[in-house]
Amino acid sequence: MSLISHPRIQLSYRLLLAIGGGFCLSILATATLPVLLVLFGADKAGAFVWLMLLSFVWYSLIILWVISTRRLARTSVILLLLSAGLYLSLVYTAPPADLRTKAEQTR
Structure with missing residues (x-):
């Protein structure tokens, strides 16, 4: 019996992936999607509030999906x-910090 096929290790990995991975994915989605919706003309504050509420649903669904899946590696x-x-889209769609400070300085 190999180490990875041990039931306790699989359960521990599944719980770690469900809790940690689900949290990371839902936070990244909550931070990224309002920025992307602003590019299409949506209100950033309203989009952020709605996506923050939806993050609870996403997190719960991710936990259920990870716990119920048979193929843990996939x-x-x-x-x-x-x-x-989501991380790459967040990094490359956000304006650079020096542009924000220049815009604030001209006011």
């Missing part, structure tokens, strides 16, 4: 790719 890769995609 689920881990999917969560990692979704988190990486």
Whole structure:
């Protein structure tokens, strides 16, 4: 019996992935999607509030999905790719910090 197939280790990894991975993914989605919605003309504050409320639903669904899945490795890769995609979109859609300070200085 290998170490990864031990039931206690699988359960621990599943719980860690559900709690930690679900939290990271829901926070990244909550931070990224309002920025993307602003690009399409939505109100940033309203979008953030609605997505903050939806983050509780996303987090719960991610936990249920990770606990109920049979293929834990595939689920881990999917969560990692979704988190990486949201992080990259957050980094590359946010305006640089020096542009924000220059705009504030001209006021």
